[in-house]
Amino acid sequence: MSSCFNPKELSDFARYYGFHYDSLDPIALVKDVLIDMERGLAGLSSSLPMIPSYISPVSHLPPGKTVLALDAGGTNLRASLIHFDEHGKTVTQGTTKSPMPGTTGRVSAEQFFDMIADAALPLLSTAPKIEGIGFTFSYHMDIQSNADGILQSFSKEIDAPEVIGKAIGAGLREAFARKGHTYSGPITLLNDTAATLLSGLATIPADGEAVPSKNAYGFSGGPVIGFILGTGFNTAYPETSIPKIGFESLSAPQIVVCETGTFNLRYRGPLDREYDSTTKNPGAYTLEKTTSGAYLGPLTLHILKQAIKDKVLCFKKSGELLAMPHLETRFLNEFTHTPLAAEGPLGSLFGLDEGDALATVQYLTSIVTERAALFSAAVLAATVERLGASYEPYTPVRIAVEGTTYLIYKGMRRSLEAWLHYMLFKEKPRPYIISPVEQASLFGAAVAAMSGVKG
DSSP states (O other): OOOOOOOOHHHHHHHHHHGGGSSSOOHHHHHHHHHHHHHHHHHHHHHHOOOOOOOOOOOOOOOTEEEEEEEEESSEEEEEEEOOOOOOOOEEEEEEEEOTTTTSSSOOHHHHHHHHHHHHHHHHHSOOOOOEEEEEEEEEEEETSSSSEEEEETTTOOOGGGGTTHHHHHHHHHHHHTTTTTOSEEEEEEEEHHHHHHHHHHSSTOOOOOSOOOOOOOOOOOOEEEESSSSEEEEEEEEEEEEGGGGSOOOOOEEEEEEEGOOOOOOOOOHHHHHHHHHSSTTSSSSSHHHHHTTHHHHHHHHHHHHHHHHHSSOOTTTHHHHHOOHHHHHHHHHHHGGGGOOOOHHHTTTEEEEEEEHHHHHHHHHHEEEEEEHHHHHHHHHHTTTTTTTTTTOOEEEEEEEEHHHHHHTTTHHHHHHHHHHSSSSOOOOEEEOOOOSSHHHHHHHHHHHHOOO
């Protein structure tokens, strides 16, 4: 049994169980993702669905045009009138927030859509003209060629089973009619990853600078990638060729939602597979289970328990950790930020004289985080590579990011960006900017509505 903190022993432990990042070939991983992306676009067997959105990101947002933006999230429904000024900045008006239908008790399909209409109609009645409605609906949908979405499932907090199988845009339009309001304009459905992309299109300057800059040449910006790294994991990007639906367009690419959390990793060790077998969907979302906030805490707990069994981690209350049924990622994050505070479900287990055990937990957790950052960076690098030479060095690829795992999880952002730079600059410079975006779902819905608006 180890009696002191031993980094070499711990690294060997991580390599033995197949979760050490140094056993991975980053460039080969990028190529693996690219192959699955191409197969998914062609409709061949692939772990990446590569879902068409039927939305083309606009390069110019017509100033003064007003749209209604709706955002249906986990617990809240937000609605806002939005227009873009002559500088392309978003201007919001009358933003409201109400409980998401079905969160306070079961509702019928008609009640569900009527409640959304009730949130939207006061705003519609105040605007002289609405050019379109953009609706970020963060639940599993099949997007149709008319940009409507047929709901496939709700997450567990929404109790509205009659809505499953129905077209969301059509249901909202019918609800307007029941309430005496005729709306004949477009309703564009999209998920939160596509909305993040579109929000980045509207808010990240053409040259990628964090502050507004002059653009004397008038060139439009490079392409935008949407990236979610929070509770879940996903990416979206503009694609010019989608063979499985016969789509080919160099001038007006279509947003594809990759569902990259489902990517089937070849690089998984026995502890990954053991943990996967305890989840609700074994064998699915294998990349998400190594990278996202829903899983990093529980996965790390599973690894720490094995470290105790193998006697590379030893402390007085180790039995309490072995008996711990679950560890939320937020508590693990709090521990890694302040390991000396001796607080929380993890930190409180260690005595004041058990600094070696404390260091061991911090060390193993950092290996898991570093691997998650590498996997995430490989997906982003593959997406940039998929865009090919469709940008110029002075207009870098803009990566719009949303999600607390990227923003606040200890070590994630720094490591992810370091790996991404390595992967994209190893052979030749691939200019990019990675930037968080705020209120992405609402602003993205507005840009989606604008996609059919002519200036």
